[in-house]
Amino acid sequence: MSQVAEASTPAAGDGTTYDGLRLRGVTKSFGAFTAVRDLDLDIPRGSFFALLGPSGCGKTTTLRMVAGLEAPTSGTITLAGQDITYAKPYRRPVNTVFQNYALFPHLDIHENVAFGLKRRKVSGVDEKVREMLALVELESQARKRPMQLSGGQQQRVALARALINEPEVLLLDEPLGALDLKLRRGMQIELKRIQTEVGLTFVHVTHDQEEAMTMADTVAVMNAGVIEQMGAPEELYENPHTTFVANFLGQSNLIEGVVKSRSGDVVTVDMHGIDVSIPAARTHADGDKGWIGIRPEKVLIGDPGEELDAPGNSIPGGVVSDVSFVGVSTQYLVRMPWGQELQVFQQNTGHRRLYRTGEPVELSWRPEYAFLLDFSQDASAGAEQGDD
Amino acid sequence: MASTAGAAPVAVADVEPDTGRRRGLTGYLLILPGVLWLVLFFVVPFYSLVATSLYDPAGSDFRGYEMTYHFQNYWTALQEYWTPLVRSLVYGGIATLFCLVLGYVLAYAIAFKTGRWKNLMLVLVIAPFFTSFLVRTLSWKLILADDGFVVDFLQTVHLLGEDGRLLATPVAVVAGLTYNFLPFMVLPLYASIDKIDHRLIEASSDLYANPFVGFWKVTWPLSLPGVVSGTLLTFIPAVGDYINAQLLGSPNQRMIGSVIQSQFTDANNYPIAAALSMILMLLILAMVLVYIRKAGTEELL
Numbered sequence: 001m002s003q004v005a006e007a008s009t010p011a012a013g014d015g016t017t018y019d020g021l022r023l024r025g026v027t028k029s030f031g032a033f034t035a036v037r038d039l040d041l042d043i044p045r046g047s048f049f050a051l052l053g054p055s056g057c058g059k060t061t062t063l064r065m066v067a068g069l070e071a072p073t074s075g076t077i078t079l080a081g082q083d084i085t086y087a088k089p090y091r092r093p094v095n096t097v098f099q100n101y102a103l104f105p106h107l108d109i110h111e112n113v114a115f116g117l118k119r120r121k122v123s124g125v126d127e128k129v130r131e132m133l134a135l136v137e138l139e140s141q142a143r144k145r146p147m148q149l150s151g152g153q154q155q156r157v158a159l160a161r162a163l164i165n166e167p168e169v170l171l172l173d174e175p176l177g178a179l180d181l182k183l184r185r186g187m188q189i190e191l192k193r194i195q196t197e198v199g200l201t202f203v204h205v206t207h208d209q210e211e212a213m214t215m216a217d218t219v220a221v222m223n224a225g226v227i228e229q230m231g232a233p234e235e236l237y238e239n240p241h242t243t244f245v246a247n248f249l250g251q252s253n254l255i256e257g258v259v260k261s262r263s264g265d266v267v268t269v270d271m272h273g274i275d276v277s278i279p280a281a282r283t284h285a286d287g288d289k290g291w292i293g294i295r296p297e298k299v300l301i302g303d304p305g306e307e308l309d310a311p312g313n314s315i316p317g318g319v320v321s322d323v324s325f326v327g328v329s330t331q332y333l334v335r336m337p338w339g340q341e342l343q344v345f346q347q348n349t350g351h352r353r354l355y356r357t358g359e360p361v362e363l364s365w366r367p368e369y370a371f372l373l374d375f376s377q378d379a380s381a382g383a384e385q386g387d388d
Numbered sequence: 389m390a391s392t393a394g395a396a397p398v399a400v401a402d403v404e405p406d407t408g409r410r411r412g413l414t415g416y417l418l419i420l421p422g423v424l425w426l427v428l429f430f431v432v433p434f435y436s437l438v439a440t441s442l443y444d445p446a447g448s449d450f451r452g453y454e455m456t457y458h459f460q461n462y463w464t465a466l467q468e469y470w471t472p473l474v475r476s477l478v479y480g481g482i483a484t485l486f487c488l489v490l491g492y493v494l495a496y497a498i499a500f501k502t503g504r505w506k507n508l509m510l511v512l513v514i515a516p517f518f519t520s521f522l523v524r525t526l527s528w529k530l531i532l533a534d535d536g537f538v539v540d541f542l543q544t545v546h547l548l549g550e551d552g553r554l555l556a557t558p559v560a561v562v563a564g565l566t567y568n569f570l571p572f573m574v575l576p577l578y579a580s581i582d583k584i585d586h587r588l589i590e591a592s593s594d595l596y597a598n599p600f601v602g603f604w605k606v607t608w609p610l611s612l613p614g615v616v617s618g619t620l621l622t623f624i625p626a627v628g629d630y631i632n633a634q635l636l637g638s639p640n641q642r643m644i645g646s647v648i649q650s651q652f653t654d655a656n657n658y659p660i661a662a663a664l665s666m667i668l669m670l671l672i673l674a675m676v677l678v679y680i681r682k683a684g685t686e687e688l689l
Contacts, residue, residue, distance in 0.1 A: 069590050089593040090602075103590035106609045115605075116595035161595070 003089035026075030039224040050216030095162035103146035110142040116165040248382035283372035298369040314364040441662035465663040476644040480627035483565035491573035499582040556638035564632035572621040579613025
């Protein structure tokens, strides 16, 4: 009776009925250094989850704690309702694709892939290995040693070796980091396809924001041991909540502003003498001052006084200080009257003319694209790490 | 046009074989020092040993220095000294096994567990070499002495009888061999265990291998090159050793090394001593070849 009642209760609070991976208050310290600080995370079953952050932000440590290779200093980790915080790695239904693959050099590909199944004394190992090698398109390489394969092939072996065990959660620790750009794009699509096919929970750790956004359903941006923001890739990109997220995911123009009024669903901010309005849902600052954020591709550039398709915010008095033509778009740096240089990306549609360095221009953007961030945050946080 | 086209290849053909020949000569010149070295320090002494083992022991000193193809020497040597020969192989084998077990634990600990003390530990492994082999073996005589603390303790716990002793027993000889050749085991083992990527061990535990299974499936096979070279470096000198048997054992623990030494220096029976040396060498060579085949580490050769 009671069991039935429990099962039908929706997952509420810290109830054990949650069937995904759940981290609660997880902290990991190495001596005086805290790698992960009071981390709460819910990863639903069957999702492709990306943990994104610069190197040293604690994302790999988090992954290693889920894998059981590191024990948390405090907090709990539960998987499908079971507490696995201190379970030995070989007792967890979790497998990892390691950063450098960690394939066993003394075993051939077939034996590498069969390793996990053999340890669990599963029957029909050979058949399953053949199927798995077919999935990653490596049937013909079964009797080769890992050293004889290319980087991309080794990566697929590492994936097959982990996937064949049908873990509750598959952890991927920068699995594409060692591949060259072209191969990486191919593998991203491949990984996404396999995840959809097998329907397992994938937790992908990466410092490559493009990789995280193309593959994951949900991205958590991590910085200095805490999660800055979590959500769908579009949501993170379009409506960042912190300066770190705004700079680490793509690029942002952050301009100082003073809040003039908050009325209903619009906040009006004084930006160096010009009033700009921002939807209330996109303001993440409580104080009087804030950083007005706008993505470079949302900024329109035009001749002074020209009517642009952006009712509301129009900022005159800019001078083009740098032009770089990158083919698909042109990237301008525009010096504003208050001395700041703003980035503007213009699609090369052919409808608009190119501006030259030194030309006076006027910028504008639609108010619904702007966002407001807390002024106490560092406006350059995450900017330099986001470059690679 | 045609004549110039024809002339060019001739000129090339004229030059090419010349440089080719010169290049060949340079090659031979370059290996000459190595060949000389080998002839001087290997071929000549080895020939001398083979020749000595085939002297006729009944011949006079004059005739004795001629190669007489007296193969009978080998048979005589085997008949007379097969017990010390077998004993040497057994003692050497047991000592190698002990060295392997102790050395593996030590090398594993140094490679994976000592952290910043690694270099100090390695120096400590090699440190005994700074004192003479003889002195170290003699000090074991003190440790294992009849009134020493080891024997006292073993008598107190009744593992040894009231008049039991360790010196002049196989235990003392094997203990001495194990001690003296342990560094030869530890160093190659360390070199190969240290090279093992720790992530592979993590990967094995991630793939459901408990530490015990993980060791046998990953660490052990990856350390095999070290195991093979370590056992060879220990077994070969341990079998031929005579200091330990002489200082720690009695005539009952006589090893083949002692026999060869006394045949050469005391009995002046060069042919038998040389024949025994050859037999020992061939036996070890055969065993090593079989062993390496079995271990699947041919790349060591």
